[in-house]
Amino acid sequence: xxxxxxxxxxxxxxxxxxxxxxxxxxxxxxxxxxxxxxxxxxxxxxxxxxxxxxxxxxxxxxxxxxxxxxxxxxxxxxxxxxxxxxxxxxxxxxxxxxxxxxxxxxxxxxxxxxxxxxxxxxxxxxxxxxxxxxxxxxxxxxxxxxxxxxxxxxxxxxxxxxxxxxxxxxxxxxxxxxxxxxxxxxxxxxxxxxxxxxxxxxxxxxxxxxxxxxxxxxxxxxxxxxxxxxxxxxxxxxxxxxxxxxxxxxxxxxxxxxxxxxxxxxxxxxxxxxxxxxxxxxxxxxxxxxxxxxxxxx
Amino acid sequence: xxxxxxxxxxxxxxxxxxxxxxxxxxxxxxxxxxxxxxxxxxxxxxxxxxxxxxxxxxxxxxxxxxxxxxxxxxxxxxxxxxxxxxxxxxxxxxxxxxxxxxxxxxxxxxxxxxxxxxxxxxxxxxxxxxxxxxxxxxxxxxxxxxxxxxxxxxxxxxxxxxxxxxxxxxxxxxxxxxxxxxxxxxxxxxxxxxxxxxxxxxxxxxxxxxxxxxxxxxxxxxxxxxxxxxxxxxxxxxxxxxxxxxxxxxxxxxxxxxxxxxxxxxxxxxxxxxxxxxxxxxxxxxxxxxxxxxxxxxxxxxxxxxxxxxxxxxxxxxxxxxxxxxxxxxxxxxxxxxxxxxxxxxxxxxxxxxxxxxxxxxxxxxxxxxxxxxxxxxxxx
Numbered sequence: 042x043x044x045x046x047x048x049x050x051x052x053x054x055x056x057x058x059x060x061x062x063x064x065x066x067x068x069x070x071x072x073x074x075x076x077x078x079x080x081x082x083x084x085x086x087x088x089x090x091x092x093x094x095x096x097x098x099x100x101x102x103x104x105x106x107x108x109x110x111x112x113x114x115x116x117x118x119x120x121x122x123x124x125x126x127x128x129x130x131x132x133x134x135x136x137x138x139x140x141x142x143x144x145x146x147x148x149x150x151x152x153x154x155x156x157x158x159x160x161x162x163x164x165x166x167x168x169x170x171x172x173x174x175x176x177x178x179x180x181x182x183x184x185x186x187x188x189x190x191x192x193x194x195x196x197x198x199x200x201x202x203x204x205x206x207x208x209x210x211x212x213x214x215x216x217x218x219x220x221x222x223x224x225x226x227x228x229x230x231x232x233x234x235x236x237x238x239x240x241x242x243x244x245x246x247x248x249x250x251x252x253x254x255x256x257x258x259x260x261x262x263x264x265x266x267x268x269x270x271x272x273x274x275x276x277x278x279x280x281x282x283x284x285x286x287x288x289x290x291x292x293x294x295x296x297x298x299x300x301x302x303x304x305x306x307x308x309x310x311x312x313x314x315x316x317x318x319x320x321x322x323x324x325x326x327x328x329x330x331x332x333x334x335x336x337x338x339x
Numbered sequence: 340x341x342x343x344x345x346x347x348x349x350x351x352x353x354x355x356x357x358x359x360x361x362x363x364x365x366x367x368x369x370x371x372x373x374x375x376x377x378x379x380x381x382x383x384x385x386x387x388x389x390x391x392x393x394x395x396x397x398x399x400x401x402x403x404x405x406x407x408x409x410x411x412x413x414x415x416x417x418x419x420x421x422x423x424x425x426x427x428x429x430x431x432x433x434x435x436x437x438x439x440x441x442x443x444x445x446x447x448x449x450x451x452x453x454x455x456x457x458x459x460x461x462x463x464x465x466x467x468x469x470x471x472x473x474x475x476x477x478x479x480x481x482x483x484x485x486x487x488x489x490x491x492x493x494x495x496x497x498x499x500x501x502x503x504x505x506x507x508x509x510x511x512x513x514x515x516x517x518x519x520x521x522x523x524x525x526x527x528x529x530x531x532x533x534x535x536x537x538x539x540x541x542x543x544x545x546x547x548x549x550x551x552x553x554x555x556x557x558x559x560x561x562x563x564x565x566x567x568x569x570x571x572x573x574x575x576x577x578x579x580x581x582x583x584x585x586x587x588x589x590x591x592x593x594x595x596x597x598x599x600x601x602x603x604x605x606x607x608x609x610x611x612x613x614x615x616x617x618x619x620x621x622x623x624x625x626x627x628x629x630x631x632x633x634x635x636x637x638x639x640x641x642x643x644x645x646x647x648x649x650x651x652x653x654x655x656x657x658x659x660x661x662x663x664x665x666x667x668x669x670x671x672x673x674x675x676x677x678x679x680x681x682x683x684x685x686x687x688x689x690x691x692x693x694x695x696x697x698x699x700x701x702x703x704x705x706x707x708x709x710x711x712x713x714x715x716x717x718x719x720x
Contacts, residue, residue, distance in 0.1 A: 097379070113374055147403035190375070191368030195400070199364040199371070202399035206392075246350045255381050258388035262351055265343050267394055276401055279373050293343050300344065318344060 063087065066108070074116035079124035079132050089123055090114075093188045118196075119189030126171070126185035140197060147198045151205050165197075165204055242317050245303025249296050257292045264289050351388075361393055362386060371401055603667070604628050605645045605652065621645050621654045623668055634668050646690035646698065655687025655700055663714060665695075674714035676700065681719065683708055 063071075063083060071077075076086045090111060094102070098110060124132035148162035149155065171180030187196050250258065256278070263269045263277065264285075271282040278285065297318065304314035343351075362370075362383055369375045370383045387393050604624040608631070609617050619642040621634040634654075636642070642656035650667040659682060661674045676683050685703035692698045696713035699720075707720045 109376060113376060115374075150403040151399050186363070186365075188365045190365040191370075191372045195368035195372050195404075196364055198400040198403045199368045199396060201403065202396045203364060205399060206395060243350065246344070246347050250347065250350055255384035255388055258351065259384045259394075261343065261347075262388050262391075263394065265348050266351065266391065267398065269398065273398065273401070277371065277397060296347055297344065300347070 067111075070111060070116060074120045076120040076124075079120060079127075079129045081120060081124060081127075086120070089119065093119075093190075096188060097190070114189040115192050116189060118193035119187065122184040122187040122189075122193055125169070126182035128180070140194065143194060144197055144201070147201055148205075151201055161201065161205055161208065164208075165201055168204075239317060241304060241307040241309065242300070245300045245307060248303050249299040252299065253292060253296070257288065260285065260288055261292060361390065364396075367393060367397055368400070371397055602627070603647070605647050605668075606631070607642050607645055607654075608633070617641070619643055619656060621668075634671075636662055636671055637673070641686075643686050643688045643703075644690045644700075646692040648692055648695055651692070651695040653690050653692055653698060653700075655690055657686045659683035659685065659687055659702060661687055661700060661714070676708050676714070676717050678708070678717050678719045683719075 067087070068083070070090075071083050071086050074086065076083075081089075093114065094107060094110060098106060102110075121132055121136060125136050144165065145158065145162050148158040148165075152158040152161050165183075168183040171182035173181045175181060183200070187193060190196075191199075253261070260274065260278070263274045264271075269277075271285050274285045275282045280288075300318065301311075301314045304317060305311060309317065366375065366379065366383055370380065370387070373380075375383060387397070604627065606622050606624075607619045608622045609619050611617055621636055621642050622631045623634050624631045636654065637660065640656045640658065640660045642654050644656070645652065645654040647653070650665060652664040652668050653661065654664075654671075655661040659676055661676055662671045663674050664671045676687075683700070683702045683704075683706055685706070687700045688703045689701035690698055691701070697711050699707055699709040701707050708717050709720055710717050
């Protein structure tokens with residue numbers, strides 16, 4: 042048994058075949074998690090953390106990295122979820138008291154319709170409880186995939202969102218041709234034909250985008266592709282709306298400059314580079330919408 | 340917001356490299372809650388930038404989240420702004436109430452009289468302060484009603500410096516304005532710690548011959564006069580200093596006065612006479628209170644109040660006696676306060692010197708006598 046959880050301690054070691062000695066910090070984690078009340082022993086707890094560590098840490102992770110990961114976990118939520126998955130009555134009672142209403146509220150906010158929300162939440166409950174069984178007859182609960190990286194509530198919302206999108210996609214595939222006709226799909230504009238973009242321009246753009254930090258790229262995608270509001274993006278990135286606006290402006294201007302520079306590096310003179318960008322702007326709306334439809338519709 | 344180039348949007352939309360493996364719900368939830376480790380956050384951000392699907396999940400999940408005050412500071416501020424907008428009318432009403440209250444107070448209790456360069460009087464408490472508790476009384480407050488015929492018991496105790504400083508704090512008088520006990524040899528009288536100093540400042544416009552202050556009669560505050568209700572004499576403070584002493588202020592900041600240029604100080608000092616009875620004498624300091632000299636006036640009068648504007652000095656005391664000097668205290672003449680056959684009752688306990696020759700004296704019986712011609716004619720109010 043490899044107890045990664047004990048690596049980060051100071052006095053840990055594995056005794057061959059005997060009881061492993063856990064680091065003091067690990068015992069603290071166990072005590073704080075409240076695992077004991079659900080009947081989870083420290084060995085069970087170590088196994089859970091070991092599994093989480095295996096999932097998110099490299100094999101040669103240092104003790105400091107292990108400790109950092111353990112410190113970032115929502116241990117109480119993790120223990121509750123695993124206890125529920127293990128069939129603890131007490132854990133289920135607590136889970137229902139704590140999350141039942143929240144889950145229905147989240148479903149209502151996602152589905153925007155009462156009956157659909159109820160159906161969505163009930164479906165998720167079934168998955169959480171575990172309607173499927175293993176070959177040995179054990180229930181497979183979705184809660185066993187919770188790893189405590191975020192809060193259990195946040196995880197439930199995310200799972201709910203995924204479930205909602207999956208159901209929506211399934212429902213879309215089942216739409217009849219008549220319904221499609223009623224929706225007027227036959228009159229939809231044909232996707233814009235792809236323009237012959239100068240290869241040098243594409244290269245310059247790709248190069249510039251590659252230099253943009255991931256957070257800024259996410260910012261651009263959320264604003265220009267997903268058309269999220271500043272408030273939504275601010276909430277996602279945990280910054281103020283004005284900061285989002287300022288950063289978008291800044292990165293947009295920087296991108297233009299960088300692309301112009303890239304075009305000049307590829308042999309275009311300054312005027313030709315400017316013209317290439319101006320020609321591009323004329324088709325912005327059509328192309329962006331086309332790409333968004335293409336990206337979301339599938 | 341700046342426009343993004345078409346080709347950039349095109350490349351950004353995921354044409355270049357669609358992610359193969361998506362982060363699980365745990366990582367997405369952790370990303371939304373900012374609990375990812377830094378290196379993980381970079382990786383997830385990079386994935387999200389190119390994966391519309393995961394961005395969709397995140398957007399749906401965050402839309403289902405209950406509004407929390409602590410999500411981000413900005414959100415909290417937005418909520419506070421909304422709250423403020425909802426209660427804005429309350430704020431407006433509150434401000435209106437405050438303005439109304441101030442206006443009412445001004446109407447009911449006008450700020451320092453219009454002619455209000457009320458100056459220069461040793462307040463009755465200066466005299467009262469010679470007894471027990473009254474000695475600690477705050478000198479800047481309105482004079483208390485003095486009961487006619489009340490006998491004041493004088494106390495001949497020299498205060499210790501520490502005690503004096505403590506009292507100075509209690510009475511909010513700037514320590515530098517507390518007149519120190521005259522050094523031995525400079526004053527014949529023993530020091531009393533509750534001396535009220537009256538400060539005479541340098542006049543900006545002074546007649547070279549007589550040294551007489553020339554007040555600006557049309558100005559609400561002639562130079563050299565501070566609008567006090569308590570009786571600190573301000574001879575002629577500089578304009579800059581005057582800015583700090585507004586007529587609307589019922590009480591003048593003593594610290595502001597202290598910043599004025601030092602000049603001649605006048606005070607009433609209580610000291611025992613030869614028979615041991617307490618007697619108030621007029622004292623003057625020409626060095627900002629370092630040393631004091633007793634001004635030779637009537638030996639039979641116990642003085643209770645003194646006021647000065649530049650060289651114009653008025654001093655009054657027991658029996659309604661009033662003395663006037665127009666040369667800074669070198670020569671004195673006794674002025675009889677009378678209105679026909681009526682004479683003032685009690686001792687002069689307060690002198691409000693508004694302008695040279697224009698003053699009101701208050702007696703211990705509560706009578707106010709005013710003159711506008713340097714004491715030739717008196718009017719009882």
